[in-house]
Amino acid sequence: MNHPDIVIVGGGMAGASLGAELAAHAHVVVLEMEDRAGYHATGRSVAFWEETYGGPVVQPLTTASGPMLSAPDPEFHDGSFLSPRGTLHIGRPGDEPRRDAFLDAFAGRVDLQPVDPVALVPGLRPGWTLGVMEASCQDIDVAALHQSYLRKLERLGGEVRLATRLEAARREEGGWRIETRDGAIHCGLLVNAAGAWADDVARACGVAPVGITPLRRTVVQIDVPDLPSPDLPLIMDMQARFYFKPEGRNRIWLTPHDEEPSPPCDAAPEELAVAEAVARFEEAVDWGIGRIVHRWAGLRSFAPDRAPVYGFDPTAPGFFWFAGQGGFGIQTAPAAALLAAAIITGAASPSAIASVDSRAYCPDRFR
Structure with missing residues (x-):
């Protein structure tokens, strides 16, 4: 289908986790430019869950993610993603x-x-x-976590399109027209979860970069x-x-x-x-x-202030940033995905992230 509700650019941990949380509410398509999802930062992480890593601005996301990593939904993963380390x-x-x-x-x-x-x-x-x-520091099974999110995304009706690069995109009535080598895709919301390529994706969409x-x-x-x-x-x-x-x-x-x-x-x-x-x-x-x-x-x-960037771009309707996650994107994935999904859907934040203030991560701070 080339008329999904939401297109997420990037199939690493960021795109997979957010896609999995949104798929229950909308038809989601994830575009991944490589032949397999998670090839870059996600697939090369020496990940651990460490509450101090990333500094005080990141700590609330990490702390909130801990219980979800320790006791995930058994429908999508059996057992904890964490193991003791210190x-x-x-x-x-x-x-x-x-x-x-x-x-x-x-x-x-x-x-x-x-x-x-x-x-x-x-x-x-x-x-x-x-x-x-x-x-409290623990090791994370990164591959299992990533696959769990991809599994959830697909079971809820979402789709991952591999080897599909966003070439360009432009605003049109009711949403976005995205150009790929396989044809155009029309969507209402475009999510930039492209990691190292986040600013490049923004430019290709006619959106000012934020300096990632x-x-x-x-x-x-x-x-x-x-x-x-x-x-x-x-x-x-x-x-x-x-x-x-x-x-x-x-x-x-x-x-x-x-x-x-x-x-x-x-x-x-x-x-x-x-x-x-x-x-x-x-x-x-x-x-x-x-x-x-x-x-x-x-x-x-x-990002320039080393905090993640989560939120709608104030200058580009229907363009959502989910990027700038440094070396802490995996340990914060559960909380960050819940937070971004709540912002996108307009729902109240789940109790699991009640202590997280989204204003610290808003892209408005760069505009």
């Missing part, structure tokens, strides 16, 4: 102001406990004397024969120079926490970033490393 934030002398600001920012919001990191991480190198434990910038993040997977335990927490540097976590018995995922501006593309890791990741890991622990098993990069896309 985060240990570590620092060295001189990092006290960062530690204290971190504790102050989340006081009364997130349970954070100052700890001695040496007692928790065998092989931690001398000098790492500051620690804050965020015990893709930033490359490098990840390596390394054999660590002497890994003390696969159950160690995610270890995150207070200076945001690295984080790493076990992946099985003798392997870790590691990133140098890089944020290199990039055009929207099929991101690839650069050798310098890989070398920096390994060097920073060796600064932190004396475990030793084996071979690099895998290396990859993904694009994390941020």
Whole structure:
């Protein structure tokens, strides 16, 4: 059908989650330019649910998403998407102001406990004397979550069109005319959930961009024969120079926490970033490393103020932004999708997101 009610551009976690929430209310078509949904940022995430990640403006979305990730609708997924992990934030002398600001920012919001990191991480190198434990952090099964949303979308009558790129779009009476290589699609509402391509999609629709910038993040997977335990927490540097976590018995995922501006593309890791990741890991622990098993990069896309962009564009009727979700789009997906669906349908916000104030994410702040 080329006359759906809603067209969502982008089939990653953002588009799939929002499509799944809207499909009960309208006929939804998701346009995905790649041959499979979730090829870019969603498929390259080392995801965890961490309430402090993304800062205080993102925390309400993350906290509200936790119960939904832990106990999803059994019709679409059996069991939790989460598994225990915990985060240990570590620092060295001189990092006290960062530690204290971190504790102050989340006081009364997130349970954070100052700890001695040496007692928790065998092989931690001398000098790492500051620690804050965020015990609530959990790993996320990203692939299962994404597939669950796609399954829900399709069962409720929605459709995902793969290898279908929005070439251009224009306003016409009653909605939008979207041009694709397979022909035109007419819809009442156009949702921009295109991740790194969000500003490009806006331009193709004649809508002013909001300044969403893709930033490359490098990840390596390394054999660590002497890994003390696969159950160690995610270890995150207070200076945001690295984080790493076990992946099985003798392997870790590691990133140098890089944020290199990039055009929207099929991101690839650069050798310098890989070398920096390994060097920073060796600064932190004396475990030793084996071979690099895998290396990859993904694009994390941020608005200028690093808060997500959810809402109708005030200058373009029927154009809805659902973008700028940085590195926190997966951990906030359930709450963000409920929030955006409520805005679109005009319904009251569900009780699950009662603590979330949508005004912090409105695109009006850029107009």
